[in-house]
Amino acid sequence: MTTSEAGDQVAGDTREMNMIEAINSALDIMLGRDDDVVLLGEDIGYFGGVFRCTAGLQEKHGKTRVFDTPISECGIIGVAVGMGAYGLRPVPEIQFADYIYPGLDQLISEAARLRYRSAAEFIAPMTVRSPFGGGIFGGQTHSQSPEAIFTHVSGLKTVIPATPYDAKGLLISCIEDNDPVIFFEPKRIYNGPFNGYYDRPAKTWKGFAEAQVPEGYYKIPLGKARKVTEGDALTVLAYGTMVHVAEEVCRQKGVDAEILDLRTLVPLDIEAIEESIAKTGKCMIVHEATKTSGFGAELSALVQERCFYHLEAPIERVTGFDTPYPHSLEWAYFPGPVRIGEAIDKLLSE
Structure with a gap:
């Protein structure tokens, strides 16, 4: 071990x-x-x-x-x-x-x-x-x-x-x-x-x-985020599928983003989030769930409370829409390259 x-x-x-x-x-x-x-x-x-x-x-x-x-x-x-x-x-x-x-x-x-x-x-x-x-x-x-x-x-x-x-x-x-x-x-x-x-x-x-x-036994401690990429331009907070989506969009756009895979929402690694935003000054949150009362709202509030004096631009949230889940249009429902890209451009222009 x-x-x-x-x-x-x-x-x-x-x-x-x-x-x-x-x-x-x-x-x-x-x-x-x-x-x-x-x-x-x-x-x-x-x-x-x-x-x-x-x-x-x-x-x-x-x-x-x-x-x-x-x-x-x-x-x-x-x-x-x-x-x-x-x-x-x-x-x-x-x-x-x-x-x-x-x-x-x-x-x-x-x-x-x-x-x-x-x-x-x-x-x-x-x-x-x-x-x-x-x-x-x-x-x-x-x-x-x-x-x-x-x-x-x-x-x-x-x-x-x-x-x-x-x-x-x-x-x-x-x-x-x-x-x-x-x-x-x-x-x-x-x-x-x-x-x-x-x-x-x-x-x-x-x-x-x-x-x-x-193949054997190993543990990953709960409450510890994973730093997917190092970067200085902005911090991306994501989990699950959206980690991969955000990473690919940043790669295609050539954005020097620091992407944090939260891994556990509760307990949350707020220290890793604070450290990253203190470095980048900008924050984008990406999740698949609907926007209103989604976990991104809690993340946004925590970032505002804990990192206010580091923020150089308003926090951006890219999420699913506030609609019943669409069947044939689910790919439009997902946060994808277009909407994530627009949020990145808006943050970097501030």
Whole structure:
């Protein structure tokens, strides 16, 4: 076991993995390391999950460790809360983030408050995995980005990886954490970060790439942002798919941007944000969710409060539109090269 400069604990050989494979590897390792870890959800057992993130795990670890549930998100989350209070470390999967709403009461009223309500006699060490965001033409009920809802709830942690390496290391940290965590997986990049055609449908994407990921156990600490690129012209705050989109737009425009992949929204690495904006003086926030009350609003407020005297221009937000999620027009809904490019030009002209 070694520790990287970023604080990541890394072990063993590496191999190329996409995000699905990295998530599967993390779950496999934790099932093998800790008998208290159990996986539950719709179609995750024999079928291996709708996106195949749990493929082969029931066969390897047994039906009592990896098992299917009825179509009841409230039931899935409620059972997981009870498992955590009993002493297990459940990892429930909600098939799409859009389906998580029936389980909100269990998450907000039970899981998030259990430690405080019981004076730490009981905890809810559960990690709720769910694919989120667009990119597969799933329409209004398979494409939402509800992360801001969970960041509002005291007692919940919210984690969103942008790379296979981060997905595995962060997921292991989440499973070992003693608090409930919402782990959103950007399905647009499940099969690997892409480069090039960010503003076109998936069938025209080119250059799918995988990442070198350690095959063994390693952790990435929660609450630590990743500096994607160094730069002096402006700071870009993003997470999930939008990290790759923003990076490509800045590359194509030749902008010397410092891009921070937040990785965890709660806890948030506000120190990294402050340090970057003190250097660049300008801030752009990019996320796929709708603009009004999106997490970018919280980021904007924090930057205004903590970095006001460093700012040389108003904060720019590039987000999804305040509309129901469009099906056939989802590529216009995403922040892409045109809108991100316009925001960059506006910031650099100030």
